Amino acid sequence: MQLDLPEIIDFLTTHLGDGGVIRDPASVERYTVDWAGNRRGDPLVVARPRTTHEVATIVAFCHRNVIRVVAQGGHTGLVGGALPDTDHPELMISLERLNRVRSLDPLNLTMAVDAGCILQQIKDTAEAEECFFPLSLGAQGSCQIGGNISTNAGGLNVLRYGMMRQLVLGLEVVLPDGRIWNGMKALHKDNSGYDLKQLFIGAEGTLGIVTGAVLKLSPRPSMSRTALLALPSIEAALELYDQARRHCCDLLSAFELIPRACLELAFEAAPQTPDPFDTAYPVYVLLDITASGPVDLDSLVEQLFEAGLSSGQVLDGVLAGSESQANQLWKIRELMVEGQQRRGEHLRTDISLPISSIAEFFADASHRMATLSPESTVIAYGHVGDGNLHFNVLPPALPLEDQKALLQRLETALFELVERFDGSISAEHGIGRTKQRPYWATLSDTEKELLTGIKHLFDPQQLMAVGRILPEIPENE
Ligand SMILES: Cc1cc2nc3c(=O)[nH]c(=O)nc-3n(C[C@H](O)[C@H](O)[C@H](O)COP(=O)(O)OP(=O)(O)OC[C@H]3O[C@@H](n4cnc5c(N)ncnc54)[C@H](O)[C@@H]3O)c2cc1C
Structure with a gap:
């Protein structure tokens, strides 16, 4: 770093105005403590740009002056990616003021947004136009679409609609040297050469800062049924899943496994929550079936339930009779996570x-x-x-x-x-800093070479999100 802090603040204040720079300890707190409240970082300063151009100006300035940068969205990520590094000071770019819905095209089923839009805001805007943005997760009231894209977020509806990789049609990105890549196309099919946007999706801010996106929408489902089924075992849950996939065609949008010990955590978090059943069962499945056309969802769920009962896969079941009952069942799923959180430090994996x-x-x-x-x-x-x-x-x-x-x-x-078991250590949350070592340890030499080559191409000075996904690469390598 070639400048001292007052010079950096001076530059930022000139280009972003007073509200665009945060550095007093009380205001910085919410950017520096992670969602779980047990990890803390220390940024050089927090910058809050309002436009893509402002993001590009700051990043170019950092590039010229060899200042490390990290992007922060809603700060709900669970692997420490958006947490500033305390050992190597980083300028944090918060996208929270870059939060406009740019346009919505109901016929094309697309929506162009700034990266700092909160996920819930995007879902509500789509719904107001009879459209549906399917990404759904517990943190949707705080996480930003730029963070969702950068972590390739999944959630409850992946089964039917896919992860962020399947939900992004176009992207706008500020590259580590401050150039803006405009890939904001709203095309459902585009087979022209390499798909550059996919490099940035799931890159956790290591290759550039996402400033805008074109999202793929779906027609808004007009009907849904939610059921909580009680089962004897995990094996039965998997057999039931097989049945449900065949039985409910492509209408199955969520299928959540909840062993009894997890349900107990929900009751711990909110003791007034009633147990939906009179008896405790070993395992539960919470499922959603949705449709936007004239489909008899009730008979689909009943057939699945009865087939399960007669084969012994299902022991009991509750079918939500209204939207509010469905929300109550899903609330139990949310409370489970809250109960787990209250137990303090624990091993959390995805x-x-x-x-x-x-x-x-x-x-x-x-x-x-x-x-x-x-x-x-x-x-x-x-x-x-x-x-x-x-x-x-x-x-x-x-x-x-x-x-x-x-x-x-x-x-x-x-x-x-x-x-x-040929699995993955991260299906949802990404690698960030907390899983960087175990992730790197599983890669082959060829994979490491390709990944470091990509990083080097975009960020040869290693200034952006250093230490996330990849280790810092020594200069002589
Ligand atoms: C209660 C709860 C439930 C959750 N459930 C799920 C779930 O079901 N599925 C799931 O996938 N995740 C889940 N998560 C994890 C988290 O919410 C998601 O990873 C979310 O996508 C992160 O978005 P964010 O805006 O909070 O990003 P942040 O936490 O701010 O950042 C995450 C990473 O992305 C980078 N980043 C952020 N914005 C940008 C940008 N504009 N450009 C470039 N890089 C950027 C950051 O540097 C960081 O590395 C959950 C988290 C919580 C707290």
């Missing part, structure tokens, strides 16, 4: 596996965790239809350092097993 391996993996991994730490509690649930499990472990009360060491051992053992 692994994925071939769907056909989930039951075997579940048994093996639970056994491994119990062998390594009999007092720990496995809390594993997930978007089973995507092969995605949040295989989390709550450790016993221990002195902090011992607890950290235990969680590290459990993570290593779990990730070894994931590799053995």
